[in-house]
Amino acid sequence: MSRLVIDASVLIKLFVSEDGSREVASAVKKADELLAPELLLAEIGNILWKYVRRNDLTAADANQILAEMMQMPIQFTATSELIEAALKLAIETDRTVYDCLYLALAVHSKEMLLTADERFVNALAVTAWGKHVQLASRPS
Numbered sequence: 200m201s202r203l204v205i206d207a208s209v210l211i212k213l214f215v216s217e218d219g220s221r222e223v224a225s226a227v228k229k230a231d232e233l234l235a236p237e238l239l240l241a242e243i244g245n246i247l248w249k250y251v252r253r254n255d256l257t258a259a260d261a262n263q264i265l266a267e268m269m270q271m272p273i274q275f276t277a278t279s280e281l282i283e284a285a286l287k288l289a290i291e292t293d294r295t296v297y298d299c300l301y302l303a304l305a306v307h308s309k310e311m312l313l314t315a316d317e318r319f320v321n322a323l324a325v326t327a328w329g330k331h332v333q334l335a336s337r338p339s
Contacts, residue, residue: 201229201230201231201232202230202231202232202233202234202308202310203227203229203230203233203310203311203313204234204235204305204310204311204312204313205227205233205234205235205239205273205312205314206235206239206242206301206313206314206315207239207242207246208314208315208316208335209223209227209313209314209315210235210268210271211243211246212224212335213227214264214267215250215256215264219335219336222335222336223315223335223336226313226335227313232272232274233272233274234273234274234275234276234304234310235273235276235301235304236275236276236277236278236281236300236301236303236304237275237278238278238297238300238301239273239275240275242297243268244265247261247264247265248261276304276307278300281300281303281304282296282300284299284303284306284307285299285300285303286299288303288306288328291326292322292323292326292328293322294319294323298316301314302328302331305331306328306331311331311332311333312331313335314333314335317334319332320332320333320334
């Protein structure tokens with residue numbers, strides 16, 4: 200069984216067409232199970248709000264996308280289960296606790312974190328944690 204931790208930068212690309220959307224969809228389709236910390240929901244809500252605020256989406260479209268996302272079979276892990284490890288990772292890597300919640304889940308579940316956050320991947324590349332993250336492919 201193939202499992203994959205996803206973050207908000209990946210999930211949004213499944214519903215809003217932007218650079219890398221096709222590649223992300225292909226990578227996600229290969230996974231049998233998707234994992235994410237509960238933080239994903241708040242981050243997605245914030246991303247959709249920003250799209251509406253910039254007039255890139257209507258409020259109705261944002262609500263529809265959120266409803267569709269909520270139907271996805273994502274196994275959520277409570278922040279309380281990850282926060283101690285995330286703080287430790289954040290201090291060690293000088294990355295945000297928010298980002299490290301995803302990393303902590305990947306490490307704990309022994310799965311790969313797929314992200315479109317190139318800066319995060321690059322920052323971790325020179326650490327022991329780099330093996331737990333994969334940059335979502337960019338279109339050629």
